[in-house]
Amino acid sequence: MATDILTREAGIAHAANRLPSVIVDDYNSELKADDGFVGDKVSKKAFREILERWRETLRKVGPDPFGDKPSAELSKKALDRALEGTDPLTSGLVFSAIEDFAQELAGVVRRFLRQKGWRDTEGLVVGGGFSDSRVGHLAIARAGVILRAGGLDLTLEPIRHHPDEAGLIGSVHLAPAWIFSGYDSLLAVDIGGSNIRAGVVVTNLRKAPDLSRSAVWRSEIWRHCDEDPAPSRDAAVDRLIAMLTDLIRRAERANLALAPFIGIGCPGVIAADGTIDRGGQNLPGNWEADHFNLAERLVAAIPRVGGHATMVVMHNDAVVQGLSEVPHRTDLARWGILTIGTGLGNARFTNRSADEVGA
Numbered sequence: 001m002a003t004d005i006l007t008r009e010a011g012i013a014h015a016a017n018r019l020p021s022v023i024v025d026d027y028n029s030e031l032k033a034d035d036g037f038v039g040d041k042v043s044k045k046a047f048r049e050i051l052e053r054w055r056e057t058l059r060k061v062g063p064d065p066f067g068d069k070p071s072a073e074l075s076k077k078a079l080d081r082a083l084e085g086t087d088p089l090t091s092g093l094v095f096s097a098i099e100d101f102a103q104e105l106a107g108v109v110r111r112f113l114r115q116k117g118w119r120d121t122e123g124l125v126v127g128g129g130f131s132d133s134r135v136g137h138l139a140i141a142r143a144g145v146i147l148r149a150g151g152l153d154l155t156l157e158p159i160r161h162h163p164d165e166a167g168l169i170g171s172v173h174l175a176p177a178w179i180f181s182g183y184d185s186l187l188a189v190d191i192g193g194s195n196i197r198a199g200v201v202v203t204n205l206r207k208a209p210d211l212s213r214s215a216v217w218r219s220e221i222w223r224h225c226d227e228d229p230a231p232s233r234d235a236a237v238d239r240l241i242a243m244l245t246d247l248i249r250r251a252e253r254a255n256l257a258l259a260p261f262i263g264i265g266c267p268g269v270i271a272a273d274g275t276i277d278r279g280g281q282n283l284p285g286n287w288e289a290d291h292f293n294l295a296e297r298l299v300a301a302i303p304r305v306g307g308h309a310t311m312v313v314m315h316n317d318a319v320v321q322g323l324s325e326v327p328h329r330t331d332l333a334r335w336g337i338l339t340i341g342t343g344l345g346n347a348r349f350t351n352r353s354a355d356e357v358g359a
Contacts, residue, residue, distance in 0.1 A: 013272045013313075014270055014271065014272055014273065014274040014295065014313060014314045014315065015269075015270035015271065015272060015314065015315050015316065016272075016315075018352075019173060019174065019323070020173060020174075020175070020176065020177060020352075021173055021323075021326045021351065021352055022173070022323070022326060022349040022350060022351055022352055023349065023350040023352060024315075024319055024347060024348075024349060025117045025118070025334070025348040025349065025350055026115065026117030026118060026346075026347065026348045027316045027318060027319050027346065027347035027348070028268065028269050028279060028316055028318070028345070028346065028347075029112065029115060029117070029118075029346055031111055031112070031115070037343075037344075038108055038111050038344075039108070039343050039344025039346070040343070040344075041104045041107070041108060042101065042104050042105045042108050042338075042340055042344055043340065043341070043342060043343055043344060044128075044129060044130050044340065044341055044342065045072070045342075046101070046104070047097065047101050047130065047135075047139075048071040048072050048074070049071070050097045050100045050101055050104075051071045051074070051079075051093075051094070051097040052070075052071040052072075054093055054096050054097055054100075055071060055093065058089075058093065065082070065087065065089055065090035065093055066082070066090075066093075076129075076132065076133040076135065076136075077133075079094055079133065079135045080133055080134040080135055082094050083095070083098075083134060083135055083138075084134065094135065095138075098135060098138050098139045098142060099142065101139045102138075102139045102140075102142035102143040102146060103143075103146065105139060105140070105143040106143040106146040106147050106150075108338075108344070109124065109143065109147060109154070109156070109338070110147070110152070112336075112338075112346065112348075113152075113154075117348055118336065118348050120333075120334050121154065121334050121335060121336050121348060122153075122154065122155070122332040122333060122334055122335055123154060123155035123156075123157070123329065123332045123335040123336075124154065124155070124156050124157075124335065124336050124337065124338060125157055125158070125159045125160075125322065125325050125329075125335070125336075125337050125338075126140045126156065126157070126158055126159060126337070126338050126339070126340060127158075127159035127163045127166055127318075127321045127322070127337055127338070127339040127340075127345075128163055128321075128338075128339035128340040128341035128345065129163055129340070129341045130340035130341065131158045131159055131163055131340060132162060132163050132164075136158065136340070137158050140156055140157065140158050141156075143156055144156035144157070155332075159321065159324070159325065159337070160324070160325060160328055161324050163321065163339070164190070164197060164219075164221075165199075165215075165216045165219075165324075166321045166324040166325075167188075167190030167192075167197065167265050167317060167320060167321045167324075168188035168189075168190055168197065168199040168201055168216050168219060169188070169201055169214050169215070169216065169324040170188075170263075170265065170319075170320035170321055170322065170323035170324040170326075171186065171187075171188035171189075171201060171263025171264070171265070171313075171320060171323075172186065172188075172201055172203055172211050172214045172263070172323075173211065173323035173324075173326050174263040174313045174315060174320065174323065175259070175261050175263060175313070179259045179261050180203060180205055182257065182259075183203075183257045183258065183259035183261075184202060184203055184204075184205070184256060184257045185200050185201060185202045185203060185217060185251060185256045185257065185258050185259065186200070186201055186203070186258065186259040186261045186262070186263065187199075187200060187201075187244055187247060187248070187258070187259075187261065187262040187263070187305070188200075188201050188216075188262070188263045188264075188265075189240065189244070189262060189263070189264040189265070190264075190265045190317060190320070190321075191240075191264065191265065191266045191267065191283065191317065192267065192282075192317065192341070192342075193225070193267065193282030193283065193341075193342045194223060194224070194225040194342070195221050195222065195223050195224065195225070196221070196222045196224060196236065196239070196240055196243075197219055197220070197221045197222075198219065198220050198240060198243040198244055198247060199216045199217070199218060199219030199220070199247065200216070200217045200218050200219070200247050200250070200251050200256065200258065201214055201215065201216055201217065202214065202215055202216075202217045202256070208327070210327045210330075211326070211327055212327035212328065214324075217251075217254075217256070218247060218250055218251075220243045220246065220247065222239055222240075222243065224236055224239075224284050227284075230284055231284045231285070232284065232285045233283070233284060233285025233286060233287060233292065234285070235284070235285075236283070236284045236285065237294065237297050237298075240298075241297075241298065241301045241302065244262065244298070244302060245302065248302070248305060252306075257306075258305055258306055259305070259306075260304065260305035260306060260308040260309060260310050260311060261305075261310075261311050261312075261313070262298060262302075262310065262311070262312045262313075263312075263313055263315075263320065264294065264295070264312065264313070264314040264315070264320075265314075265315060265316065265317035265318075265319070265320030265321065266280070266283075266287075266294070266314055266315075266316065266317055267279050267280055267282065267283065267316070267317050267345070268280045268287075268288075268316065269316070270314050270315060270316055273293065274293045274294065274295035274296065274312075274314050275288075275290065275292065275293055276288050276292075276294075282342060294312075294314065295312040295313075295314055298310070298312050299312055316345070316347065317339070317345060318337055318338075318339045318345030318346055318347045319347040321337060321339055321345070322336070322337030322347045322349060325337070326349075326351075329349075329351065330351065332351065333350060333351055334348070334349070334350050334351075335348075335349055335351075336348035336349060337349075
């Protein structure tokens, strides 16, 4: 019933294929490999494992440039410093890992492009935490060179916004057009296996009617993965409600015209009624239970924003992160996103024509 009302009043449902500016052709594709899932080859963990193999080789003939520190504990900043530092051996070690990872990434891209929903893709953006580093940028660029050298006419680029902000900014492209006629900002949530982030996104429509200047005004983050013991699902929802309530108060004090809309990006396959069909195994507690509906919980806790009934729209987190690129991909008919983090998120889009969008 809640979904029927949402669809009728807003023209959009949870995890809709037809969004205001794009068609979602495919998302959360779980391609299989002989030894697991294809996406496992290009996760953050996979890069560290590649680096560790190179370190093991070096240890057989001499000292390890990174000493005794496990590869899994080397931060992105530490790897970037090593890459751009003055010691050739250390830089060469990181470059070797980048090359191997880029080869894997190019192979994964080829696998995706063979899928029906991904054919004729003209460009890909790469998001997720891995893309937010010099190491990540070089791996993405090298994979792009490999693909082009192999005859594939495809652009492969890092996501434009910081990945943490992209996961919030994309929510403006979940919202129905009428939202923007009387409001200048909205609430957005990015739920991940390590963090839950909530924020207020300002649309800046006066600066750019195509939403290309949308930006995160304020945000809050909760690293639920650091909690000991691990929080329950209900505790996580309560924490999210508290974060949103605080953001609403701050927006009101700043005299923002906050829309009664909450856009949510969440891992996994999202059903039209807002439940999570599968893929929520890394979230705190059981988010895939049939009786659990995050959107309904949020509406019950925050029934109104600025005196108007609250609307919540959920979609897959890779889809939402990809939507942040919508204003910048108008030159392509078909494009997609890969998000490299704990796993490999993915989504493919077809831009809607101007006639469709205006209809």
